[in-house]
Amino acid sequence: MHESHPYVKDGLLAHLLRPKRISFIVNPKAGTNLQKHIRESVDRHLNHKKFEYDFRFTEHSGHARELAEQALEEGYEIIVAVGGDGSINEVASALMHTEAVLGIVPAGSGNGLAMHLGYGRDIDEAVKMINTATVKAIDCGLMNGRPFINLAGIGFDGLVSNMMKGSNWRGFIPYFLNSVKAGLQYTPRMCRIEIDSQVITEKCFIISIANGPMWGYNFQIAPDARLDDGLFEVVLLKEAPKWQYFAAVPATLNGKIYEADFVEHFRARRVKIITEGESYIHLDGEGMMLEGELDFEIMSKALNVLVPEQE
Template sequence: MHTKTNILFIINPISGGRGKLRIPDFIDKYLDKEKFNANFVFTEYVGHASELADEAASKNFDVIVAAGGDGTINEVATKVLKHNIVLGVLPLGSGNGLARFLNIPKNLRHAILAINAFKVDRIDTAEFNNKCFFNLAGMGFDAHLSSAFSKDKKRGLAGYVKLGFQEVFNYKAEQYLISIDGIDYKRKAFAVSVANSSQYGNDVYISPNASVKDGLLDVCIIKPFSILKLPVLSYIMLKGTAETSDMIEIIRGKNIKIQREHAGPVHVDGEPLQMGAEIEINISPLSLKVIVP
């Protein structure tokens, strides 16, 4: 008699703006009971997924599945990494940047079948001033926007776009001193994103050739531009042509330090945070075990 794998599904009931209360029944229907003992738990507040994952890892759960968006994945993966167990992902967020990169199906049944197949791969993880990130982190306009958006209660894509248009007219590019593997770059930038994977989510590519398996981070510097070129920038990101665009400079490396003019907002896997003027970013190659199709 082989022993079953203990698996915990941590479900964010509000990610992606859809109700999730029937998800456990759905998972139960398709999950392989010969292989897994499944447990389900719903998160109730920001940071809860992290606490639940920490607790589960110390109670001999071997696999923890984040059922939610990039924020839920970040909380769960941070603890999975710490305890060296296996991460599963059911992409239920609005953007699903990392899940898209790993080709985890958006279709829930297919994503569960991928968990049944249990193919485990390893991916790079990174730290942004000691806070783990798996997809993207950064500062500048997008961080400013996330920060403003988190204070705005009318959430949703339409609200985000509307706010973006209001803010983009007033936002001023800032000076950054960026050190990448010992080489210094002085840049004025509209935004600086550090990419482990290639996209923000929703197939918006900041660094089309980024890989979570190359041991490198892509520092993507969006240069200051005239507001008339905003549609061009959007098109570049949707088409995945940032590598060849003169609006974005991409420099790859392992150890990165960024000094900006003052403390302020940053975003780490989509979560808005406040950090100091100096930021240190490192990568840990192939450090996270994750189930992939």
């Protein structure tokens, strides 16, 4: 009776029992350098009966998306982004609207999405989590057709991301220093914001279009944001004396930013923003400057993500 049933050998069961194929897409320049140990960690901690795997290393910006597309074409079922929110953004862009599942091994500086999903900051723990993780469908955002998974921001946080661009110094300290600098430098700009059918005209320090709640490092700009409710959480930090923004920083760590007088928040499916001149923007931490109308649209449950079992 040790011979396997022919159906097990070639048929449906064989298909179901066959190990799933994972491709790890590694950003060797990600914030923490922890990803240097990814091979060793996967060899040691991944369940080799359940999974077959390979590694692909990115060489330039945009490469993670290309590598993820290749892996998809080759039939990989799980594509794991080893990096920060930027790497996750690229891999997710390739995986949206497919059956494939995004995995995350956080190795960036902030790791806003990974932290919210319950991944820690430990590479070995994240790899072990893959063995028992479950799959969850989450929403994705589009800004003028460009996808984002966690957060889009216009204003102060967009300026911080633009300051971080091209800098090789990553981690909390440079983010902190640039945030202070940007906080002193950035002046609230007049914006016309259409939130579904509501129109708001306001001077804003930050407009956050949130799918997930967290910038990273446990700073929550949109504590009520849910990844799977088919809606954006739109958070406005309106004009206020500068010291009030600085004084509100602890509130962002406690999930209490909505209690500040200068904060308003909304839920919406569609958001349109018109500002005069160029805006500082970030999509999942990637800084850019754009002029003209910004059009945000949510794609409900467009992406499958591996989440830790307890979620």
